[in-house]
Amino acid sequence: MDDLKKYRNRIDEIDDEIVKLFLERIDISKDVADYKIKTGKPVLDRERELSKLENLKSKAPEKFEALGIAELFEQIMAMSRKYQYIKMGEVGELEDFGFEIVDEIPKNDVKVAYQGIPGAYSQAAASEYFGEGAEYVHVTTFREAIDTVKKGEADYAVLPYENSSAGIVADVYDLLVEYDTYIMDTFDIKIKHCLCGIKGSTIDDIKEIYSHPQAFMQSNEFIEEHKFNKINLANTAISARYISEQTDISRGCICSENAAEIYGLEILERNINFTAKNTTKFIIISNKKMARKDASLVGISFEMPHESGTLYQMLSHIIYNNLNMTSIQSRPIPDKKWEYRFYVEFEGSITDMDVMNALAGITGEALNAKILGNY
Numbered sequence: 001m002d003d004l005k006k007y008r009n010r011i012d013e014i015d016d017e018i019v020k021l022f023l024e025r026i027d028i029s030k031d032v033a034d035y036k037i038k039t040g041k042p043v044l045d046r047e048r049e050l051s052k053l054e055n056l057k058s059k060a061p062e063k064f065e066a067l068g069i070a071e072l073f074e075q076i077m078a079m080s081r082k083y084q085y086i087k088m089g090e091v092g093e094l095e096d097f098g099f100e101i102v103d104e105i106p107k108n109d110v111k112v113a114y115q116g117i118p119g120a121y122s123q124a125a126a127s128e129y130f131g132e133g134a135e136y137v138h139v140t141t142f143r144e145a146i147d148t149v150k151k152g153e154a155d156y157a158v159l160p161y162e163n164s165s166a167g168i169v170a171d172v173y174d175l176l177v178e179y180d181t182y183i184m185d186t187f188d189i190k191i192k193h194c195l196c197g198i199k200g201s202t203i204d205d206i207k208e209i210y211s212h213p214q215a216f217m218q219s220n221e222f223i224e225e226h227k228f229n230k231i232n233l234a235n236t237a238i239s240a241r242y243i244s245e246q247t248d249i250s251r252g253c254i255c256s257e258n259a260a261e262i263y264g265l266e267i268l269e270r271n272i273n274f275t276a277k278n279t280t281k282f283i284i285i286s287n288k289k290m291a292r293k294d295a296s297l298v299g300i301s302f303e304m305p306h307e308s309g310t311l312y313q314m315l316s317h318i319i320y321n322n323l324n325m326t327s328i329q330s331r332p333i334p335d336k337k338w339e340y341r342f343y344v345e346f347e348g349s350i351t352d353m354d355v356m357n358a359l360a361g362i363t364g365e366a367l368n369a370k371i372l373g374n375y
Contacts, residue, residue: 022076025076025080026079026080026083029080029083029084029087030083030087032080032084033083033084033087033088034087036084036088037087037088037091037093042364043081043084043085043088043360043361043364044081044364044365046365049077052073052077053070053073053074056069056070056073057069057070071309074309074313078313078316079320081361081365082316082317082320082321082357082361085317085357085360085361085364086357088360089353089356089357089360094356094357094360095360095363097289097350097356097359097371098289099289099290099291099350099374100288100289100290100291101290101291101292101293101350101351102290102291102292102293103292103293104292105184105185105284105290105292106155107129107130107131107133107134108133108134109133109134110130110133110134110135110155110156111134111135111136111137111153111154111155111156112126112130112134112135112136112137112154112155112156112157112158113136113137113138113139113144113145113148113149113153113154113156113157113158114126114136114137114138114139114145114157114158114159115138115139115140115141115142115144115145115159115235116138116234116235116236116237116238117138117235117237117238117241118138118237118262119236119237119240119241119255119256119258119259119262119263120138120235120236120237120238120259121160121189121191121235121236121237121256121280122158122159122160122235122282123136123138123237124189124256124258125158125160125187125189125280125282126158126282128187128189129158129185129187129282129284130156137154140234141234142159142169142171142172142175143171143175145157145158145159145285146159146175146176146179146181146285147179149179149181149285149286149287150179150180150181150287152287155286156184156284156285156286157181157284157285158187158282158283158284158285159172159175159282159283159285160172160280160281160282161173161186161280161281161282161283162280162281163191163214163218163278163279163280163281164275164277164278164279164280164281165217165218165273165274165275165278166214166217166218168329169214170331172283173301173329173331173343174331176285176301176370176372177301177341177368177370180287181285181286181287182285182286182287182288182289182290182371182372182373183283183284183285183299183372183373183375184284184285184286184290184291184292184373184375185283185284185292185375186281186282186283186284186297186375187281187282187283187284188279188280188281188282189279189280189282190277190278190279191218191256191273191278191279191280192256192257192270192271192273192278193215193218193219193236193254193255193256193271193272193273193278194254194255194256194257194260194267194268194269194270194271194272195209195222195252195253195254195267195268195269195272196240196243196252196253196254196255196259196260196265196266196267196268197243197249197251197252197253197265197266197268198243198244198246198247198248198249198251198265198266199264199265199266200249200266201249201252201266201268202249202268203226203268203269205249205250206226206228206249206250206251206252206268207228207229207250207251208228208229208231208250208251208252209223209228209229209230209231209251209252209253209254210231210232210233210239210242210243210251210252210253210254211230211232211233211236211239211253211254211255212232212233212234212235212236212239213232215236215239215254215255215273216230216232216254218273218274218275218278219254219272219273219274220274221274222269222272222273222274228252236253236254236255236256236259237255237256237259237262239253239254239255240253240255240259240260240262240263240265241259241263243263243265244263244264244265252268253265254272257270283375284375291349291350291373291374291375292375295349295350295374295375296347296348296349296375297326297345297346297347297348297374297375298345298346298347298348298349298350298355298359298371298373298374299343299344299345299371299372299373299374299375300343300344300345300359300362300363300369300370300371300372301341301342301343301344301369301370301372302314302341302342302344302362302363302366302367302368302369302370303333303339303340303341303342303366303367303368303369304342304366304367305367306338306339311342313365314342314344314362314365314366315328315344317357317358317359317361317362317365318344318346318358318362321354321355321357321358322354323346323347323348323354323355323358324346324347325344325345325346326345326346326347327343327344327345328342328343328344328345329342329343330342330343331343341368343372346358349374350371350374359371
């Protein structure tokens with residue numbers, strides 16, 4: 001025990017020296033920040049960092065120590081960059097991300113696009129969010145909806161973003177990066193799926209059902225119990241309309257009560273999704289960079305160099321600015337094998353200095369970063 005105490009005492013002494021030297025290094029970062037502010041040089045100089053890391057690793061006698069030195073100095077250099085972003089923010093040198101701050105999102109005398117037909121959950125979300133003062137236009141695909149907004153043919157698009165049981169709507173995530181549009185707000189709709197058939201049919205008659213793949217996923221236990229044959233269609237409302245045009249009582253669909261009423265179907269079983277708390281989050285998309293004063297969430301997407309530790313480096317900008325991350329998702333990048341684009345959501349307003357610092361770090365150091373919105 002005496003030897004252990006001696007070792008620990010020596011470690012404490014070394015740690016004190018490390019702290020002292022770290023504080024000296026951070027203090028020099030002030031001068032570096034001042035220089036970069038004056039000259040307009042970017043905070044990140046990745047080529048210099050990589051060269052320096054190789055030089056430092058070469059001073060270690062063994063591979064284990066070399067890897068440890070690289071990891072340690074990666075963190076030290078990252079913290080130095082974050083300190084520089086903070087200093088730049090204090091003197092107003094961070095990028096203005098160009099969002100117009102508004103009291104409310106205009107909802108009257110606007111045109112709103114949604115995917116599907118009357119009776120779709122997207123239509124229900126759009127109508128409930130915007131009310132009777134808006135004009136609605138329905139399109140066939142998510143791409144058409146967001147393209148309509150990009151071209152200025154509609155003021156907003158309402159798109160499903162994530163379901164509490166089935167997960168993200170991957171196509172919508174991809175389109176948010178592809179198109180120069182922004183999330184203005186989110187809106188939740190509770191999902192209550194029904195099994196429906198034509199008038200006069202019963203649940204025992206149904207052998208084949210039509211619906212959207214996510215509706216099947218959300219009602220999987222019910223479907224397996226009854227051993228229905230599943231046929232995919234574009235959405236639940238289209239499925240309801242299709243069944244309403246049939247005369248075969250063995251064909252049914254999964255849709256909402258609203259769709260069943262619109263298309264004159266018999267509701268054979270209500271609430272067939274396996275969780276009563278099943279909810280879909282919809283996003284409100286605009287081609288304008290606007291954010292409400294009370295916006296509390298920031299969405300951003302980014303790609304990174306395919307190197308060890310780069311995801312941590314991106315997320316550390318959120319950590320070091322004391323922001324709370326609420327969601328992280330990933331999607332494969334087309335034509336880049338085993339590489340991914342990340343979608344991150346964290347709490348805050350685009351006008352908060354901590355948020356601006358985090359966004360400056362992420363957009364400055366990531367590849368193909370995009371602020372998806374403040375909502």
